[in-house]
Amino acid sequence: MVSTDAARRQVIATAGLAALVALLALGSLGIGPVRLSPLTVLEALLGGGTDVQRIIVAEIRLPRMILGLAIGAILGLSGAALQGLLRNPLASPSLFGAPQSAAFGAVLMIALGWADVRSYALPVAGITMAFASVFVLLGIAGRNAGLLLLILSGLAISSLAGAATALVMNLSSNPFAALEIAFWLLGSLEDRSFRHVMLASPFIIAGAAVLISQRSAFRALSLGEETAQSLGVDVGRLRLTVIAGVALGVGGAVAVSGAIGFIGLVAPHLVRPLIGHDPARLLIPSALAGAALLLAADIALRIIPSTTDIKVGVLTSIIGVPFFLYLIVRERRALGGGVA
Template identity: 65%
Template sequence: MEALTTRAIELKGRGARQRLLVPGLAVLVCVLFLLSLGVGPVFLPFHAVVDGLLGTGDEAARLIVREIRLPRAILSVAIGFSLGLAGASLQGLLRNPLASPSLFGAPSAAAFGAVLVIAFGVFDALSFFLPMAAMLGALLSVGLLLLIAGPRASLLVIILAGLAISSLAGAATSLALNLAPNPFAALEIAFWLLGSLEDRSMQHVWIALPFIIAGSLLLFVDGAAFRALTLGEDAAASLGIRLNRVRLRVVLGVALAVGGGVAVAGTIGFVGLVAPHLVRPMVRNDPARLMWPAALAGAALLTAADVLVRTIPAQNEIKVGVVTALIGAPLFIVLVFRHRRSLTGEVS
């Protein structure tokens, strides 16, 4: 009887944590968003940030907040959100915790589209035409993926086709970098590939946001399908899940959401892989309940990394893609060791 009471208390506490998880993460994202508006070469206190947002107060503070830091903060939240959501969706679709948004080749193709126009000197890295070229690359990769795999391809065929496209786009990006017409173009390409939110404007926000929103809406549709897939594809099909449509929506959703982020910020790694793992134990490994927490965790992780790069003393600002890799890789190793210990405990 005492054991049952203890178990009931434990389940009640776990349920309370699950109910508080999404609101808590949302509050964390809001706090980091406001912090992002205040942190930089010129530190602004909270009241100056609020006055800048409202268009009152000092003109210099208003210019810094609205024109320089607000687009950057919006992009960090939106891109982190899309990466976390894409990672959770792919891990739910594939039933594999190692799945990441780069799996279907859209991020690599988007990067190649941007690199191509930089290499040929058509646009520079801050031109708002560059994200359009990157987004076009992501959409073309989806069309090529569906063309190679066919309309009724199995998930394995889609994955193999995606890996082939990703490898091809990566090789083409390296070739474009190698054939850059001058050292300045090569340096600009290299810096863009590291991933950064520096000097982004509201034009970049308006270019990326529609694709990120459209892709996120497509991914949110299939939460129930991911839960059914935990029983296996045959069981999910018997429950009325149309697997071909689910796969198509996930591929398109990832391409739009992640491609939109890559188009304006370059390549940002590990967020989509790590964010779902940070919150998965709190939702009892339910892929449907994982989606919102993973998306918010991704937004918090990228925004925190972008705040961090502005506080590190350096001659040139460190690229946020470098920081996410430096944070994400050790964090992922810790999660692997924790998972291994839990498996060892279960076996023993």
């Protein structure tokens, strides 16, 4: 009965999240300097309406919406996967340096003139550095790392990647390239085309497929490493597989959007009260929650009055940092209660 109730809750929550994502996607296509009604948006998508409406919807806003959905989904999914792998509710790609390292790889390619912002070399470099950062984290923290050690290790990797990125910008001989890199690092979905969608989507889809394929292993791992091994799970191989999936997805996402933080941390926590703590059931709802969060943040940027464009990475960080501090306080209280 418990499993049946849990499955029913998962179906209802997943359906509700999917409907929310669909509404936000429709809103993303209609909201902007030129407001369009939902009916006008649908008509333009189907080839109707005026030429201006079709250009606005299909060529300007549609790629931005697709990237917001895909990047938010892979960040939410990666956060849930890392929390399941490390069995730690504070695990996320942004806290452990994967986006910052991926950004460094992409920035290095741009600064050296080896690739422009539309080259497939960017996601390859981002994936390589994201893979390296997560691998180094697991190597430093060890197999049974505590919360403090994980946070400190992630902070060190993030700081190193940020310093290396700043050094590359400082040494760049082209001031316009340095300015472009600075704005790009803030994280944004503006001025993105279907070229960017085609650039990132293969890596995001591949990373998502890898992570979702390990859902049964996450459930076994939640019982402990020894129990998981007795059930036939190769824990070492699972680690490498999750690292590869996170690196593929996050590296591809960062290569076209810049660093967008805290989506991977927040999304699993938002759906956990609805789904439960089973890491296998948490993956798809976390991906939908991540997509909804990023789409909502991107829509909010177009509604907030501002004389300059606010970057979506700035907004997600403003929201995510207080949430992260709240989680730390909650964990501290839980540990204090356990000791008492």
